[in-house]
């Protein structure tokens with residue numbers, strides 16, 4: 383059975399184009415205007431147009447998810463059945479754990495304002511897939527962004543075993559199969575629907591990936607089982623004690639000399655951009671983002687036991703990793719992407 387995410391058409395398309403147009407407006411025209419005003423006033427809260435920016439950011443996101451929900455929901459039973467019909471003769475595998483208890487920090491927040499999160503029903507993973515694509519305003523239609531991470535931020539190496547933490551529906555995992563064709567590639571996530579979709583998509587694209595329903599903070603894999611552990615857009619969704627556990631777990635499952643490579647967000651040092659990003663967390667239901675911005679990430683990695691920890695800006699619309707450590711010059715509102723890398727000490 384083919385698993386096909388419904389694509390917006392007709393009135394849905396028109397509605398979503400309107401919402402995406404509003405997103406474009408606040409991210410470009412309104413943001414640039416605020417920036418000019420901020421340079422004069424020095425505080426976001428004094429700017430008359432900032433409440434409008436905040437309202438548009440939160441409510442366009444809500445509007446987008448609600449419309450996608452309404453679009454996908456009528457197809458939910460058929461989509462669920464298509465997810466449950468496992469691919470024939472798979473290259474990879476799917477290992478769900480019906481007894482896995484989902485942590486409260488995960489179930490109590492509707493991250494990104496997506497109703498029901500990505501885990502509470504089969505339809506949610508399809509809503510997430512189409513939302514994750516269109517929210518990038520046409521900039522990530524072929525998942526170039528995820529490929530760019532692998533192509534520019536992972537140093538050449540002999541990575542025989544690769545683990546992707548919080549793999550979602552596999553768009554962060556698949557580029558590792560292309561880049562390291564001989565490797566065993568494993569993706570883990572908490573969401574069963576995400577993992578089912580990940581498995582179907584990987585098989586359709588002939589990518590050999592083993593997907594497991596496991597926690598990033600307690601993966602259940604043996605010590606020193608991987609050469610590379612990666613996570614894209616996971617760590618800003620974790621409470622601080624869990625982030626520490628996840629890093630400890632990554633260290634445990636890495637072989638000596640193995641690499642941890644994370645793609646996430648950080649402060650840029652640009653007061654205006656950082657102030658807007660501070661507000662983004664609460665506006666977009668990302669309750670743990672603020673903690674990530676407060677801590678010294680290389681120091682945390684060093685405390686946990688990693689060596690050579692570094693944080694480098696990443697330009698998702700340009701050349702990816704910025705080895706020279708500078709931020710791309712952009713006048714629009716955009717995520718401050720960074721690559722966080724650290725190594726497990728070589729055996730003595």
Ligand SMILES: C[S@@+](CC[C@H](N)C(=O)[O-])C[C@H]1O[C@@H](n2cnc3c(N)ncnc32)[C@H](O)[C@@H]1O
Nearest residue numbers: 548549550553554571572573597598614615616
């Ligand atoms: C923003 S999505 C990113 C998905 C994917 N890495 C990508 O780049 O498209 C975060 C993913 O992490 C998963 N997740 C969150 N907390 C987790 C945890 N403690 N252990 C494993 N997965 C987790 C979520 O279910 C979700 O699929």
